[in-house]
Amino acid sequence: MLLTISTTHQPATDLGYLLYKHPAKVQRFNLAFGQAHVFYPEATPERCTAALLLDINPVDLVRGGNDFALSQYVNDRPYVASSFLSVAIAQVFGTALNGMCKERPELAQTPIPLEAKLSVLPSRGGEALLSRLFAPLGYALNIESHILDSQFPDWGMSPYYTVTLSQTIRLADLLAHLYVLVPVLDDDKHYYVGDAEVEKLLKRGEGWLAAHPERDLIINRYLKHQGTLRRAALARLIEDSPEDPAALDAEEAAVEAQVVAGSERKASLHDRRLEEVLNVLKQSGAQRVLDLGCGEGRLLKLLLRDKQFTQILGMDVSHRALENAVERLRLEQMPDFQRQRVELIHGSLMYRDSRLEGFDAAAVVEVIEHLDPPRLAAFERVLFEFARPGMVVITTPNREYNVMWESLPAGTFRHKDHRFEWARAEFQAWANGIGERFGYTVRFLPVGPEDETVGAPSQMGVFESGVVECLI
Numbered sequence: 496m497l498l499t500i501s502t503t504h505q506p507a508t509d510l511g512y513l514l515y516k517h518p519a520k521v522q523r524f525n526l527a528f529g530q531a532h533v534f535y536p537e538a539t540p541e542r543c544t545a546a547l548l549l550d551i552n553p554v555d556l557v558r559g560g561n562d563f564a565l566s567q568y569v570n571d572r573p574y575v576a577s578s579f580l581s582v583a584i585a586q587v588f589g590t591a592l593n594g595m596c597k598e599r600p601e602l603a604q605t606p607i608p609l610e611a612k613l614s615v616l617p618s619r620g621g622e623a624l625l626s627r628l629f630a631p632l633g634y635a636l637n638i639e640s641h642i643l644d645s646q647f648p649d650w651g652m653s654p655y656y657t658v659t660l661s662q663t664i665r666l667a668d669l670l671a672h673l674y675v676l677v678p679v680l681d682d683d684k685h686y687y688v689g690d691a692e693v694e695k696l697l698k699r700g701e702g703w704l705a706a707h708p709e710r711d712l713i714i715n716r717y718l719k720h721q722g723t724l725r726r727a728a729l730a731r732l733i734e735d736s737p738e739d740p741a742a743l744d745a746e747e748a749a750v751e752a753q754v755v756a757g758s759e760r761k762a763s764l765h766d767r768r769l770e771e772v773l774n775v776l777k778q779s780g781a782q783r784v785l786d787l788g789c790g791e792g793r794l795l796k797l798l799l800r801d802k803q804f805t806q807i808l809g810m811d812v813s814h815r816a817l818e819n820a821v822e823r824l825r826l827e828q829m830p831d832f833q834r835q836r837v838e839l840i841h842g843s844l845m846y847r848d849s850r851l852e853g854f855d856a857a858a859v860v861e862v863i864e865h866l867d868p869p870r871l872a873a874f875e876r877v878l879f880e881f882a883r884p885g886m887v888v889i890t891t892p893n894r895e896y897n898v899m900w901e902s903l904p905a906g907t908f909r910h911k912d913h914r915f916e917w918a919r920a921e922f923q924a925w926a927n928g929i930g931e932r933f934g935y936t937v938r939f940l941p942v943g944p945e946d947e948t949v950g951a952p953s954q955m956g957v958f959e960s961g962v963v964e965c966l967i
Contacts, residue, residue: 496549496576497614498584499536500669504607507543511535512598513666514545515590524587528552528685529573531583549583575655576616578678578685584670592674592699594667606872609669612659615641619654619682628676631708631846633873633881634660663872671699679716688719693728702870705732706812706843765793765861768942768953772858772888773797775940775957779886781856782806787844787878788862792820799824799837807837808854810844817841844874851882859889861953864913871925879933879958887935887958889926890942892916895949919950926956935960 502510511518518538524531529552537544551573585592596603618625622638629636637659643650662669675696678684696704696717704710710732718724772794776784782805786794789809798804811817817839821827826834842848844862851857857878866874878887894916897903908916917925919939926937935958941951 496551496574496580498547498576498580498673499544499612499614500547500666501537501542501544501610501612502607503542506540508538508540509599509602510543510545510666511538513591513596513603514588515596516545516588518543518545524583526583526586528579528582531587533587547580547583547587549579551579571617571655574615575681576613576677577681577683580677581674582686584674588670591666592670594665603667604665604869606663606665606869608661608663609666610659610661611669611673612657613673613677614657616656616658616677616680617654618656618680620680621654622656624680625656625658627709628679628713629660629672631848632662632672632703633664633845633847633876634662636660663876665869668703672703674699675704675713675717679713682716684719688721688724690724690727692718693724693731696728697731700732702867703843703845706841707846708842708848764943764952768860768890769794769797771940771942771955772860772890773801775888775955776856776858776886777801777803779856779959781854781886783854783856784808785810785851785854785857785882785884787851787857787859788812788865789820789839790816792823792839794858794860795820795837795839796824799833805836806854808850809837809839810842810848810851811839812841812843814841844877845870846873847877847881851877854882854884856886856888857882857884859887861890861892863889864891864908864910864916867914875929875933879929879935883933883960885960887956889956889958890953891922893922893950893952893954894918896946896952898949899946899952917954919954922954922956926958930958 500510500514504510508518514533516522516533518535521532521534524533530550532546532548532550534546534548535544536546590596591603594603622640625638626636639657641653641655641657642648643653660669696714700713704713707713711729714725714728718728776798780803782803784798784804784807786798786807786809789795789811790813792809795807795809798807809817809820811820820839824837826837826839840850842850844859844866859878863871863874878884892909892913895918897909897916898905900909903909923939926939929935930937937959938957940955940957942953942955943951945951
């Protein structure tokens, strides 16, 4: 059972710091079911590879017992990636799995190019399941299938694959994905599954499991199809999801209500923001439009009013927000010809999603500030590399304008769910970096009343493939 992890981050040998395993040493670790060996087949400043090799003790397998009478003589357990590998990852690479690195703490939180190769990975669901589990997480997959027995080709293909996963990602996230999904693919575990497994699943699935398109399958298989545990895990995921989006919108609106003065008070800042996004989309000539982080559907409603937009897709990570959007748009009462123009889907901007591909334009309105900064790299690839619409319109708060609100204490954000708020120069630097990496040009536009010193309350970046313009 062999797992290799490679990087071309330079110096590549920093992988040794992240894994807490020195590249110049061969190390051995005793486990309850055998031994784990860690070594580095290559370790240069340009490329470094760490290998985790498991040597399963067959005697321990016999002691474990099995309903199949010949299982102690006929089984694949010592040779294939399974729950044994998950246990080894947790025990041998536990510090890295937890996202900790004493020597390189900033690197542990930084996405770096990583390649993980599993030499023999069982997939009870074939290549299709491998893609359904890993592709939404942003991985590029190389899958090599294996014949069951080369001497008896009529027996067909085996359920075993050599799989290589590639992505620019935090090492902790890669290890968490492997920890959870390897036993899911195998659809088995070598140990008793009880309440503790729910806690492990929720801990290692934090930040990605709730929005995964195959969430229910992952939970069911990880918990060995135990209905009580599955229901408990689902309930916890729902309980831990973000607060009611309507309440959060109202909280932010209360702060922003002070922005617009005099006769303009009839239109809130958010209304103006949506109108300006709509105008940019209209001027672009786009017909097929994404609203990513669509919330309760306010922009969707404006898009539906304009016949220019023939296909509109709204996506949000919150089920409750989507339910509110259905009510706001009155989808169930909508005429068929109108209903065919709009679709609402549940999903996350952290994971590659083929449903987002092929659109003319995408709107991301007041969304990025709700993402943890280390996860922005994943968002960038999902939108600008994989979905790759012709135009992307992003709005985000301008931190410099916060001094204009008397009710906002110095140093605090406008919204308790914001992970950051950028000054204009910070937003421009981030946006221009995206343009350089993914072939977009950017222009920046002010959103709301503009002050000579601190600018406008919100800022908009308009990204265009081949031509980026930035307006502030």
